[in-house]
Amino acid sequence: MEKLELRNIKLEWLNGGVTHLDGGAMFGVVPKPLWTRKYAVNDHNQIELRTDPILIQAEGKNFLIESGIGNGKLNEKQKRNFGVLEESSLEAELESRGLTPEDIDYVLMTHMHFDHACGLTKEKDGELTSVFPNARIITSQVEWNEMQNPNIRSKSTYWKENWQGIQQQVEAFDKEWSYGPIKMVHTGGHSDGHSILIIEDEDVTVVHMADIMPTHAHQNPLWVMAYDDYPMDSIFAKEKWLEYGISRNAWFTFYHDTVYRAVQFDQDGKIKEALERKK
Template sequence: MEKLELRNVKLQWLNGGVTHLDGGAMFGVVPKPLWSRKYAVNDNNQIELRTDPILIQAEGKNFLVESGMGNGKLNEKQKRNFGVLEESSLLPELEKLDLKPEDIDFILMTHMHFDHACGLTKDSEGELVSVFPNAKIITSQIEWDEMRNPNIRSKSTYWKENWQGIEQQVETFEKEWSFGPIRMIHTGGHSDGHSILVIEDEDITIVHMADIMPTHAHQNPLWVMAYDDYPMTSIFAKEKWLEFGISKDAWFTFYHDAVYRAVKFDEGGKITQTIERKK
């Protein structure tokens, strides 16, 4: 469990499972000879993408950023198509930290695509119930609306199995939500309701750009995914928040990156510090 400890805030990465998605889709129009220099690719043209929630402890509260792949949500065909070689170990890892699902106070959902939201619910005697019954689940109003009423494109990633059973726990916001040192800011881009996180603890800043910069290899503002619903919005948001973070010597943290949990960039885009994922 890799950690990033600030003065008043502690982050810890937990195992939420893994996917292996098509590298071309993950890097959009960027030619493979370029992106494959920066991120490993297998013989099936797939890249490894973690789905590892971040436990944030601050202000006496336990926050989870995303919920992982969950368990038992995907059939064998889906596991094969999405390269899911392991499902979530989130609950056993929380137990190692002497935490129960009931101890989670907030779940911060940057967006609610299946690879972020499958861990929110589980089957209990044929009924979908919340995995984290005491948590407030925070996401943007736009995201929550589309989650429940997806369009012809997004219905493949917004699954009713991931929202039925948690409706009473969801709290939405329009532009920004905050608690203590943590802010969620709506950006759009990857999805219409996509949000990022900014954590400011005294003079230390963390920027979690979620899926507008899913890995360190997506640092170039123009390198956006074919999965992005609004790629130009992603480009503008990434450009804005990279500039903000670099100006503050911020850590940029990741949910999907198979190599790094967090990095710092200099003004030229070069990585200057890292927290590597232990394999």
């Protein structure tokens, strides 16, 4: 898989599975003739969306951004509805790098929708247990509250199977959380508790906007998903953090993008450097 090596930090994408979701929902009110110029669509009007966690190695610690789609968590109907053609092989991916799930120190959850959180737990002897038993699982307090008490809309994506068994590992924050060069910032937007990540390594910046910019094709601040609970918050946050990142020549990284792992935008918003996903 692909790597982004900074001065003191290494980011590496791991195979967390894949989904295929409705392109119209993923691009909201944007007309199909516009978004299909930027992102491929299949005959079922679905777009391919990876669910690939990012392994970050920094300051002697192992961090994961998100947990993947999991393995064995979805029934056949769910796999069909969400277009899951490949489940996670995260444990094998870690093993090939000389690591185990027990070696993960932090799991950084930008939010806890099923396609980000299914990889947190697994069933063992009829009970849900943590996949990363030694990790601290970081998410915003707002997100953690809604994860456990979803509303009529969010209960379709916040599943008890993804939080039961990890409660003692969760550390929730209010506005910001940081460890060394890594910072999480609560933005809202896609979900009320959604957060982004900022990584500063000397003069190199990485911005991970998670699902307020799930792919490179969502770079326009106005191109937000129908899945967003608070679209105006997504627009404001995307506009703010795009400006922040571009002014610092930042790498923008992706969990879902099937084309690029990371890109740098010029002042006009055009891609000037890119780390492509190998297919």
